[in-house]
Amino acid sequence: MRFSRIAAALGTIRATLAQAPQDGPLPYKIEPLEPKYFKELGSQRVKISYGPINLPSGNDEASHGHFSNRNLNSKFPCGDCIITGWTPTLVFADDGKLANANNNIWLHHIGFTNLNRTDHACENNWPERMNVNGNERSTFDFTLKGTRKAGYLLRATDHIFMAIEVLNMNPAPRTVILTIEFEYLPGTPANFDIVFPVWLDVKGNCLANPLPPKGTRVFTARGPTTGWVAPWSGDLILAVPHIHDGNTRQEISLNDKIICTSVPAYGETSEFVSHKGDSHGGHDHGSSEHHYHVSSISQCENVAKIVPGNKLTIASHYDMEKHAPMKDHGGEEEAVMAIQFLHVVRPREEGIAAVMASKPGNLTAFSEQVSKNGVGAGTIVVP
Ligand SMILES: *[C@@H]1O[C@H](CO)[C@@H](O)[C@H](O)[C@H]1NC(C)=O
Ligand SMILES: *[C@@H]1O[C@H](CO)[C@@H](O)[C@H](O)[C@H]1NC(C)=O
Numbered sequence: 108m109r110f111s112r113i114a115a116a117l118g119t120i121r122a123t124l125a126q127a128p129q130d131g132p133l134p135y136k137i138e139p140l141e142p143k144y145f146k147e148l149g150s151q152r153v154k155i156s157y158g159p160i161n162l163p164s165g166n167d168e169a170s171h172g173h174f175s176n177r178n179l180n181s182k183f184p185c186g187d188c189i190i191t192g193w194t195p196t197l198v199f200a201d202d203g204k205l206a207n208a209n210n211n212i213w214l215h216h217i218g219f220t221n222l223n224r225t226d227h228a229c230e231n232n233w234p235e236r237m238n239v240n241g242n243e244r245s246t247f248d249f250t251l252k253g254t255r256k257a258g259y260l261l262r263a264t265d266h267i268f269m270a271i272e273v274l275n276m277n278p279a280p281r282t283v284i285l286t287i288e289f290e291y292l293p294g295t296p297a298n299f300d301i302v303f304p305v306w307l308d309v310k311g312n313c314l315a316n317p318l319p320p321k322g323t324r325v326f327t328a329r330g331p332t333t334g335w336v337a338p339w340s341g342d343l344i345l346a347v348p349h350i351h352d353g354n355t356r357q358e359i360s361l362n363d364k365i366i367c368t369s370v371p372a373y374g375e376t377s378e379f380v381s382h383k384g385d386s387h388g389g390h391d392h393g394s395s396e397h398h399y400h401v402s403s404i405s406q407c408e409n410v411a412k413i414v415p416g417n418k419l420t421i422a423s424h425y426d427m428e429k430h431a432p433m434k435d436h437g438g439e440e441e442a443v444m445a446i447q448f449l450h451v452v453r454p455r456e457e458g459i460a461a462v463m464a465s466k467p468g469n470l471t472a473f474s475e476q477v478s479k480n481g482v483g484a485g486t487i488v489v490p
Contacts, residue, residue, distance in 0.1 A: 130177045133157045133271075133285075137184070142290055143192075144253030150191065150292050153184045158284035159200045162275035165211070171437055172275035173215075179222065179268050184289040186263030189299055192290045194246040197273065200282040207242070207378035208400045212283060213433075214242045215272035220473075222266040224465040227305045228335050229313040231476070234268065234468030236306045238448045239349050242379075243371070243401050247347055249302050249450060250290075251408050255344055256299045257452045258292065260462045268470075274435075300342075301458025305449040307335055307359065307421045314476055318443055324427040328445050334360075334420035337413045339461075341451040346407040349446045350423060352400050353432040357423040359407070359447050367407035369447070373430060374399030398431060413451055421447055 135157050142152040165172035184190075197206040197214045206212040218239030226233040237259070238247060249257045261267075275281050292299065309328040310316045312335060319326045348357050348369040359367040374380045374397070383396035413419075423445030435441035453461065 129175060132178055132180075132182070133160065133176060135182045140288065144248075144250045144290065145191070145256070145292060148292060148296055150290060151184070152288060152290045154286050154288050155182060155184060156284045156286045157182070157271070159282045160271075160273060160285060162212070162273055162281045162283060164278055164280045165274075165276040166278050167280075172277070174271075174273045174275070176271045177268070180266045181219075181269035183261060183265075183267050185291050185293065186261060186265070187295075188261055188291045188293050189258030189295060189301075190261055190289060190291045191250045191258040192246065192248040193287055194244065195240055195285060195287045196244050197283050197285055200284050205378055206281070206283045208381040208398075209378050210281075211276035211381060212281060213274040213276070214240075214244060214285070215274050216241055216270065217272070217285065217287075218270050220268040220270075221468075222268050222470060223262070223264075223467050224462070225468045226473075227303055228307065229473075231313055231472050232469045233313070233473040233476075234470055235304065235465075237267075237304045238306075238347065239446065241349055241351070241401075241444075243349075243404055245347055245349075245404065245406070247345070247448075247450075248290075249345060249452075251344060255409075255452075256296075257302050257344060257450075258299055259302045259304070260295060260459065261291075262462070295455070295459055298455065300452040300455050301462060302344075302450045302452055303341065303458070303461075305335055305419075305451055307419060307447045307449055309421055309423050309445040315479075319425075321440060321442070323425075326425055328423045328425065328443065330421040332420060334418045335449075337415055337417045337419070337451070339453060339457075340412070340414050341453045343410040343413050343419075343449055344408065344452050345450040346410055347448045347450070348404045348406070349444055349448070350401065350404060351433060351441060351444050353425045353427045353430050353443065354401065354404075354445070355424045355426050355429065357404075357421065357445060357447060359410075359449070360420045360422070361411050361413075362418050363420070366411050367447070369405050369407065371401045371404040373401055375402040378402075400433070401430075419449065421445065 140152040142150040219237040224235035379402035
């Protein structure tokens with residue numbers, strides 16, 4: 108099967124035709140790790156290393172150091188299992204050291220979409236957008252540190268569309284490896300409830316609404332007041348944000364009352380601090396002007412019980428005077444993002460039944476909207 112003009116993966120990800128040859132499966136390696144939670148129930152933890160990923164030079168005319176890979180059937184740690192958590196990072200291929208802003212390397216985006224299911228927020232029958240992560244490298248832990256028996260039910264033949272974007276701002280090409288630690292339990296263990304991911308975005312449920320114009324320095328972006336209306340009951344156990352540099356806080360409201368506020372932290376460790384002049388040439392590495400980038404964002408846990416008809420909305424506050432925005436690979440200020448991934452848990456039996464009944468989403472419809480949003484196009488060959 109061949110899709111033409113399939114835009115970048117998760118509705119917001121940039122890609123160009125020139126990058127299409129980088130799409131498809133990446134080599135991978137799987138290493139077992141010590142599980143963190145529910146070991147007594149047989150949980151497993153693995154690190155999957157995807158790559159090597161060869162990043163072009165930041166001075167390369169065509170790519171500006173930008174690498175993108177989209178794979179419609181990505182290697183996941185298990186099938187017929189419950190994924191209870193995941194966390195990504197980037198390391199250099201040669202010495203295994205962390206690759207981050209201090210090295211002028213960015214994990215721009217990494218996101219998953221389940222092609223075998225239908226999205227819960229966009230009514231246009233899109234595939235199920237599960238999440239997106241960025242250089243903040245958030246941990247998604249559905250067990251809330253082992254206090255909640257919950258996970259994302261993955262079936263053996265589900266196809267997960269993974270989109271990866273990495274930016275190299277060094278003059279020399281670099282080789283990195285994307286590592287993702289996954290924790291999971293085989294099968295659908297007793298008493299584990301099923302996580303349903305809901306993508307709440309200031310651009311609206313189907314990403315059709317405009318953002319504040321580029322160049323706006325201080326603003327609040329609000330999703331539509333109609334929000335996402337819950338069609339079923341569940342527990343909103345975890346809300347994980349994805350925002351960009353410049354963000355000061357993001358709020359989720361239930362029936363117009365704020366129930367979750369996520370606040371980013373900047374430059375908590377030296378890995379998340381870059382220096383002015385480093386990018387695209389790196390000639391004045393010693394400059395004293397430091398740039399502090401988002402290094403973590405607080406998440407909300409055990410947020411609320413949801414019943415049918417409940418309305419969830421999002422508002423996100425940016426202040427570019429306070430926190431300089433990132434430049435994209437073309438050297439322009441990158442577009443703002445403001446998304447919160449709501450993880451709503453439904454009771455085990457009902458959750459399993461809903462997963463089993465779910466239908467594949469329409470990737471064409473999804474990618475058409477993404478193309479309209481002007482985030483580039485490419486060709487994806489289904490492996
Ligand atoms: C998921 O979709 C793929 C591709 O269409 C298909 O081969 C596979 O059987 C589907 N899996 C399930 C569980 O429906
Ligand atoms: C998928 O979406 C496209 C574009 O909106 C539409 O033309 C096509 O009929 C849809 N396919 C199915 C199977 O619904």
